[in-house]
Amino acid sequence: MDAYLVAMLVFAGFYALMALGLNVIWGLTGMVNLGLVGFFGVGAYASALLTSKLAWPMPLGWAAGATIAALAGGIMALIVARLRGDYLAIVTLGFAEVIRLVASNEVWLTNGTDGISGIPGPWRGAVTPQQFNLIFLGIVWTAVAIAFYLLSRASHSPFGRVLRAIREDEDVAAVAGKPVLWFKVRAFVTGAAVLGMAGALYAHYNAFIAPEGFAPLLTIYIVLALTAGGVGSMRGAIIGAIFLITLIEGTRFLAAAVPGVTPVQKAALREGAIALTLILLLRFRPQGLIPERTRTKA
Amino acid sequence: MTTFSLNRRAALLGTAGALSSFAIGGKLAAQGAPITFGVLPPLTGAGGPYGPAMLRAVQGVVEEANAAGGIRGRQIRVVAEDDQTNPDAAVRGARKLIDVDRASCIIGTWASASTTAVAPLCWENRVSLFTVSGADSITLLPHQGYIFRTQPNSRLQISTACDYLMSKGARRVFHLAAQSPFAASSQEVMVEKFRAGGGAVSGYIVYERDKTAFRSEVDQIMRSRSDTVMLNGYLPDVTILLRELFRAGFEGRRFTFAYAANATTFQSLPNEVTNGLITFQPSPDLDSGAFNRLKNRFGNVEVDPYSAQTNDHATLAILAAAQAGEATGTAIRDNVRKISQGDGEKVDNVTDGLRLIAAGRAVNYEGASGPVSFDERGDIQGTKFRYEVAENGRFRLLELV
Amino acid sequence: MEDWRDLAQVLLNGVMAGSVLMLPAIGFNCIFAVLRYPNFAVAGFCTAGAFAGWVANVQFGVPVAAALPIAFLVAAAVGLLAEEVALKPLRPAGPLTVAIASVAITILLENIIRFSFGNDLRGYDLAILRDWRFDGIRVNPQQLQNTGYAIIAAGSLFTLLAFTRLGRAMRAVADNPVLADIKGVDPNRIARVAVFIGAGLAGVGGMLIGIDTSIDPLTGFRVVLSVFAAAVVGGLGSIPGAALGAMVVGVGEELAGVVLEPAYRTVTAFLAILLVLTFRPQGLLGGRN
Numbered sequence: 001m002d003a004y005l006v007a008m009l010v011f012a013g014f015y016a017l018m019a020l021g022l023n024v025i026w027g028l029t030g031m032v033n034l035g036l037v038g039f040f041g042v043g044a045y046a047s048a049l050l051t052s053k054l055a056w057p058m059p060l061g062w063a064a065g066a067t068i069a070a071l072a073g074g075i076m077a078l079i080v081a082r083l084r085g086d087y088l089a090i091v092t093l094g095f096a097e098v099i100r101l102v103a104s105n106e107v108w109l110t111n112g113t114d115g116i117s118g119i120p121g122p123w124r125g126a127v128t129p130q131q132f133n134l135i136f137l138g139i140v141w142t143a144v145a146i147a148f149y150l151l152s153r154a155s156h157s158p159f160g161r162v163l164r165a166i167r168e169d170e171d172v173a174a175v176a177g178k179p180v181l182w183f184k185v186r187a188f189v190t191g192a193a194v195l196g197m198a199g200a201l202y203a204h205y206n207a208f209i210a211p212e213g214f215a216p217l218l219t220i221y222i223v224l225a226l227t228a229g230g231v232g233s234m235r236g237a238i239i240g241a242i243f244l245i246t247l248i249e250g251t252r253f254l255a256a257a258v259p260g261v262t263p264v265q266k267a268a269l270r271e272g273a274i275a276l277t278l279i280l281l282l283r284f285r286p287q288g289l290i291p292e293r294t295r296t297k298a
Numbered sequence: 299m300t301t302f303s304l305n306r307r308a309a310l311l312g313t314a315g316a317l318s319s320f321a322i323g324g325k326l327a328a329q330g331a332p333i334t335f336g337v338l339p340p341l342t343g344a345g346g347p348y349g350p351a352m353l354r355a356v357q358g359v360v361e362e363a364n365a366a367g368g369i370r371g372r373q374i375r376v377v378a379e380d381d382q383t384n385p386d387a388a389v390r391g392a393r394k395l396i397d398v399d400r401a402s403c404i405i406g407t408w409a410s411a412s413t414t415a416v417a418p419l420c421w422e423n424r425v426s427l428f429t430v431s432g433a434d435s436i437t438l439l440p441h442q443g444y445i446f447r448t449q450p451n452s453r454l455q456i457s458t459a460c461d462y463l464m465s466k467g468a469r470r471v472f473h474l475a476a477q478s479p480f481a482a483s484s485q486e487v488m489v490e491k492f493r494a495g496g497g498a499v500s501g502y503i504v505y506e507r508d509k510t511a512f513r514s515e516v517d518q519i520m521r522s523r524s525d526t527v528m529l530n531g532y533l534p535d536v537t538i539l540l541r542e543l544f545r546a547g548f549e550g551r552r553f554t555f556a557y558a559a560n561a562t563t564f565q566s567l568p569n570e571v572t573n574g575l576i577t578f579q580p581s582p583d584l585d586s587g588a589f590n591r592l593k594n595r596f597g598n599v600e601v602d603p604y605s606a607q608t609n610d611h612a613t614l615a616i617l618a619a620a621q622a623g624e625a626t627g628t629a630i631r632d633n634v635r636k637i638s639q640g641d642g643e644k645v646d647n648v649t650d651g652l653r654l655i656a657a658g659r660a661v662n663y664e665g666a667s668g669p670v671s672f673d674e675r676g677d678i679q680g681t682k683f684r685y686e687v688a689e690n691g692r693f694r695l696l697e698l699v
Numbered sequence: 700m701e702d703w704r705d706l707a708q709v710l711l712n713g714v715m716a717g718s719v720l721m722l723p724a725i726g727f728n729c730i731f732a733v734l735r736y737p738n739f740a741v742a743g744f745c746t747a748g749a750f751a752g753w754v755a756n757v758q759f760g761v762p763v764a765a766a767l768p769i770a771f772l773v774a775a776a777v778g779l780l781a782e783e784v785a786l787k788p789l790r791p792a793g794p795l796t797v798a799i800a801s802v803a804i805t806i807l808l809e810n811i812i813r814f815s816f817g818n819d820l821r822g823y824d825l826a827i828l829r830d831w832r833f834d835g836i837r838v839n840p841q842q843l844q845n846t847g848y849a850i851i852a853a854g855s856l857f858t859l860l861a862f863t864r865l866g867r868a869m870r871a872v873a874d875n876p877v878l879a880d881i882k883g884v885d886p887n888r889i890a891r892v893a894v895f896i897g898a899g900l901a902g903v904g905g906m907l908i909g910i911d912t913s914i915d916p917l918t919g920f921r922v923v924l925s926v927f928a929a930a931v932v933g934g935l936g937s938i939p940g941a942a943l944g945a946m947v948v949g950v951g952e953e954l955a956g957v958v959l960e961p962a963y964r965t966v967t968a969f970l971a972i973l974l975v976l977t978f979r980p981q982g983l984l985g986g987r988n
Contacts, residue, residue, distance in 0.1 A: 001397060001398055002397070003393070003396075003397040003423075004393050004394055004396075004397030004398050007390075007393045007397070008390070008393070011390065032795050032798070032799075034802075079973065079976075079977070080976075082980070083976060083980070085794065085795050085798075086731070086735075086736065086737045086794060086795075086798065086935060087931060087935070087976060087980075089737055089739075089795070089798055090737065090927045090928075090930075090931055090972065091931075091969075091972060091973070091976065093924070093927070094924060094927070094928070094965075094968065094969035094972055095969070097924055097965055097969065098965070098966050098969050101506070101962070101963060101965055101966055102966075104477050104962070105477060105504075105960070105962045105963065107482060112477070112479065112482070113410070113411070113477055113478055113479045114410065114414075114433055114435050114479040115385075115410075115411050115414055115415075115479075117414050117417075117435070117439060118439070118440075129419075129422040129423060206385075206389060206415060207418050208385065208411075208414050208415045208417075208418070209385075210385055210410075210411035210414065210415070211411075212383065212384060212385055212409060212411040212412075213384065213385040213386050213411065213415070215343075215384055217382070217384065217806075218386060220802055220803070220806065223799055223802075224803075227799070248390075249390065249394070252379065252391075252394060256377075261814075262350070262817075263341055263350065263353050263378050263380075264341050264342075264346075264349075264350045264813065264814075264817055264818060265813075265814050266341075266380075267341035267342050267380040267382075267813075268342070268810040268811070268813040268814040269810070269814065270380070271342055271382075271806060271809075271810045271813075272806070272807050272810035272811060272814070274806070275803040275804070275806035275807040275810070276803070276807055278799070278800070278803040279785050279800050279803045279804065279807070282789055282792070282796055282799065282800050282803075283785070283788055283789060283800075286789075286792050286796065341818070342810075342813065342818075343917075344917075346813070346818035346915070346916070346917070347818050347819060347820060347915065349818070350817065350818060477962050503961050504960070504961065504962045505956075505961040505962060505964075506961065506962050506963070506964050506965060508921045508965075509921070509952075509964055509965075510719070510908055510911065510912045510921055510922055511712070511715070511716040511719070511911070511912075511952075511953070512961075513712040513715065513716070513953065514708075514709055514712050514953045514956040514957050514961075515956060515961055517705075517708055517709075517712070517837075518957075520837075521705075533820060534820060534912075534913065534915065534917075537820060537822075537912070537913050538911075538912045538913070541827055541911075541912075544827055544829070545827065545828065545829055545830045545837075545839050545841075546830055546837060547829055547830060562819050562820050563820075565819070565820070565821060565822065566820045566821055566822030566913035567822055567827070567913075568825075568826060568827055570826075570827070571827050
């Protein structure tokens, strides 16, 4: 049980990082990103490949994962920054699918659907599995703390205020003399870097990545986490991630207790309950558990 | 582990979570305490068409074993988690099975990605993992013996299939493969085999599994003037391809894995479309009772190869634990080969196996998916293949090679 | 491609594939035109329609042609219910909030269907016809028939929009909701009609996909990216645009199967989106933006 809880807290850390990354792009700047799992995947693959094929040290791999994801984010932003939100939702969704397909088909680089196994983890094998879990718990939550600190500062800096201005009314921000495109690109790069870092850490915790792991469902989960926590709020992103893991794991135990249904029906109840939670949250608690304090519009 | 922190954290997960922390440890606790088997099949996502039957097969075996008195008096409890055909969900599910339920083995991982993702957890926590996954890379992992893969090596499968096809006169074979961990290796084997046998692979396409239209792919098959097409995919896509080939009037041989066209194929396609389709799967001897018993348990419908394999997974784990006298993952690992191969008395079901083991006799389990003998890497060996042809909504056995 | 026939065949295959995408894309754009949000739940509506048609056809013996209206009505009802109960209250929070909730609705519908029917593949009670051949080019009568159904459904919508009071009111709201309101058109009623028609068309489209393949809880999900691509390429909110966009995406995906690699079909849809958005952001037939 202990090991399970620690492992789930490690997962909560990954989800918190992802929610923080999404929060910069969606929460602060108002650009919806339904392709966040794509950036997460880019970071995971970059770090996994550099550390296992080129034997880079892990911290360097993580940094590279974040950097390459940020680069992808920058390119993405240049393409989509002019688009309205609805187009953006569709394009980003497509982007994540493209990443997954490339990872499946470019076998020479990514090992295709076989995935990459044996990705090194810090002291993995030299310590007990539970010690490894605890070490990683420290690493991932340190990353969360650093990201939280930096992003919170950015959020309350002039940079963050411009992003919010863009979110509330892009035209007004432009009239006020702000280079909107440039700010959007910077927001996207920052968010994608955090997503990439989450992916990089994830790859080294799991020791294995494969294209199937970067499916759209994870994106929905993170959107749910941020919505639950409070869109625009950095503290909310972290609370939301913990809420998310409690929900997806808690429904496991609740579904098991439902009598008289087949295992498939239990699985359906569980996934359905998660979706329903998102709908109910949007309806009854749109500001999230930790509402953004500086938010001017509901 | 300290009781205090355990309870406080368990409370986080709600009462239901706290309740399940009463799960009993895998080591021999009090006499009569139940033994937990974890099952991790795909119940949602792309593997959804397979997982439910795989789980049913496990439950059937466990019920039978419990009715026969369980493992040395201890009942077996099955805990199933959905792997969502997603390695991320599979890892969380495996964590729960291992850490909360204290499962001594995990049965029935389907997607290769899920299996490879949970494999390190299994060997690090000394839990035996029984899988049906197709990727040959799985048993090459440093798994210390904890992995048992009942899906024959894909090179071996394709290679025997090529021999069979050539013996039936196939000379130009079109290889149509879903993007999977064994598409490319299958192609290598086919090219090699047919070149050596005086034939040729007349075309090779890797397609995206989730698509709904494959007309242009079928056009290429038609243009290639192939006498045989090898459909190396899964249920949903092979169903569409069979329909398209029928429409296009493909006259050649259609050949596929038995997991890509099973009893449900007859529900979604008319007989005139499926008639003549040849499938193959690993198989036990013709007179083996295990296959027929499973068929009867499923209500006399065709048994798909994955369910046959999970049937054997559960039986192997139970008999190995009975042989060892304890139900830890390591005990299962160390005893699977003692009850699955060798000179012991042949048994084809868990009841007979438990009875013989209790009487101190050596047994050799012959399963529904084959004779289930494992090599040192955990790969299945020495299996036969059964070739069947679809005829008016049933499969008829052609031959057993 | 050695022959003009090969090219003609690919184009024809593309049109057949496109005509299956057409109705869900039109449904998506119909809802977008009036409500100004992308309703990702069209995937769920497709699956709901496909299963409703299946129940009618297989369990109650209704012929396929007569089951299509049932698919329409059930999907339309599901769509309307989802809109009124879950999505409408979110409208004040902005279109993106509604869009995200619609993603959740798709997952919810998928699992309601999984709960009720399980994961097994199902097929309609329908003989499968051989292709016709014209000078080496093959055409399938069933697919032709499907294309016919799609055109009839789309044509009915065009007629409705062009020649009826309701249609004019819908266009008025799509053009300028404020002005329409002043003129006495009830925007709520029009919104309901748009969702009803949009979800219903997606349902018919889902059943047509099912006729051409087989159905399971993921039926709508498999085509959804191509459907969005069709809607964007044609121009969000444009109904003729959705029809044209579906053809472009359908042909593009089949061409990709021949020219590029079949394993990269979905990438074509994405590239089509990017190309259109780069050179003609309002879409091929999109008007104002």
